Amino acid sequence: MSQQEFSFELKNTDNGARLGNISTPRGDIRTPAFMPVGTAATVKGMYPEQVEALGADIILGNTYHLMLRPGAERMAKLGGLHEFAQWQKPILTDSGGFQVMSLAKLRKLNENGVSFKSHIDGSSHLLTPERSIEIQTLLGADIQMQLDECVALPADLSEIKRAMELSVRWAERSKTAFGTQPGHALFGIVQGGDNEVLRLQSANELTDIGFHGYAVGGLAVGEPQATMFEVLNYTTPALPTDKPRYLMGVGKPDDLLGAVKRGIDMFDCVHPTRAGRHGHAYTRFGVINIKNARHKEDSRPLDVQSPNENCRRFQRAYLHHLMKANEMLGAMLLSQINLAYYQELMQARALQSQKTDMMITLLKPVRDGKEATSTP
């Protein structure tokens, strides 16, 4: 790998929406980008070459899961996460903090960090900003995330403020711990709940510290979509225009489109693969619940005009059958189909010579979140 720097180029804008490119020694990340989630060193139900064939430029790994199994030091001995998972393109890892708070047992958070017990074997662990960076470096992550504290909404203002200020102090410690890692990046995470003053304070203080990119955290944690968009309306303008912006843990297709309009460049979410494992297929016609009995005798494919062969090839009746019979291939196909659809959503970025509103316009017909009422 060359010692090429991590850099971001903003290629075009249309109102808030941005078209860009992140350069890393492991390859370019075209933005807006959706990062498939490879929680435990695998995007669930998919071969790594399938993920690459989707057009995904980067995947996400979860520090919490990987630090517990196989363990960060062991992963480093084995050559790092890229080698382990046979994924040679960029990887972003989260800090582990969010999943400690949602999955681990006996969590205790203080100024220093968060101690917890593994949900797998009950072993004790301590995650500090420094240890999180150390783990992410051992994993070999191209983009690392600061440790932060994420508060579920709704929450008391005092609680949101306390967590935001702690996150800023952890951001500084994370940056110091990260040091200089040529070709690698560290992102800060804006917190502040649904409060404009706190969000702006967080954005400004993080910008003062200086990061390779900025994430918006603490959203998609229980609030309505309108609240999330409202927070983005005042938060993204407070972020540097020359750095990538990442909305963490989001979301459904219309969340992505609304966030792209509001200046977000990167996304990750388990939703497409999880929905696939539950029999929900994302298509141009909306979400299709393939387990519904009306698909039992439907010999049509999901979308005869899809660029994705799996959407054109297999009968709805077959997908229905596979899911009803709990056959692995059902989850495999619907995970691939949904991630392909998410990548297609991001494909309008490929219109490099066009305004990004073409993307928004192109994708507007997508009706997300409800069963399509008529299909051709």
Place this chain on the structure above:
Amino acid sequence: MSQQEFSFELKNTDNGARLGNISTPRGDIRTPAFMPVGTAATVKGMYPEQVEALGADIILGNTYHLMLRPGAERMAKLGGLHEFAQWQKPILTDSGGFQVMSLAKLRKLNENGVSFKSHIDGSSHLLTPERSIEIQTLLGADIQMQLDECVALPADLSEIKRAMELSVRWAERSKTAFGTQPGHALFGIVQGGDNEVLRLQSANELTDIGFHGYAVGGLAVGEPQATMFEVLNYTTPALPTDKPRYLMGVGKPDDLLGAVKRGIDMFDCVHPTRAGRHGHAYTRFGVINIKNARHKEDSRPLDVQSPNENCRRFQRAYLHHLMKANEMLGAMLLSQINLAYYQELMQARALQSQKTDMMITLLKPVRDGKEATSTP
């Protein structure tokens, strides 16, 4: 599809071992052949194109499962099993009888057939020789099997004899029901347990009726391998040399090699995929239990010299991790790896100009059934 006939060509023999080719309108089946089992219209954990890439010329479908879900008439409406499962090469279906006896509830067998209740929804069904053929024809099976009664060993001689004679009567009814189906085949099934007189009687009576191929049933049902081989020793010589011979539900690699030596041409078994889902990998070095802790930090692939990329590419530590974390990719990879190994075992058939004993010799170093004690 052309109206090409179903035919078998015996290309070479070496003592008992045979090298041959079955021609069907959907393509050739090179023998000896291992048929991956696609119970519910899917080889578990594999895309159909992966199965084809293994070199498999034919897969097996289970009539019992498919008649219950999605149902034979529905499958026919949807275009048949090949279209449904997106597998265009030949398919063999069993008669359903074996799985009725092992999976269904409230089974009642009489001269006419076997009535039972579905293990899925409790619905009542009747499987007769005629209905089994009707279902297999609706599914579109290239090779169909007569309904038979299979007795678990050890068993009383009178019971073995009764079931064998019933199976012969059902064979006749099956042939009548099958009628003339150009390009399709019907196989009879030799029964008779571990009794030579009964096996020979069965083989002779079935040969008199006349089938496109002959299966040896009622083995791998609890008896030692030596018993199975002994039964083959006297059964296969009683079968016509100009028709393919199929040993049902067998087996592990050394079962296959021993049976090939004794004149068997075709096999099916769920073992390679089931073993894969349980973390057992078949390799030239023997069976590797990848969940064993000694693989936790082993960065070596399963077999650096394997023709199968998945064997060369992924670290043992990664496969170990995937299985411990219950990740689908673990079962997917080990299913592919085991089926690839089974196909490799059959590949020596590709030595068309060589004696088949080269195959046997080539494959002798395989140590099956025990954990390899040393690996390179």
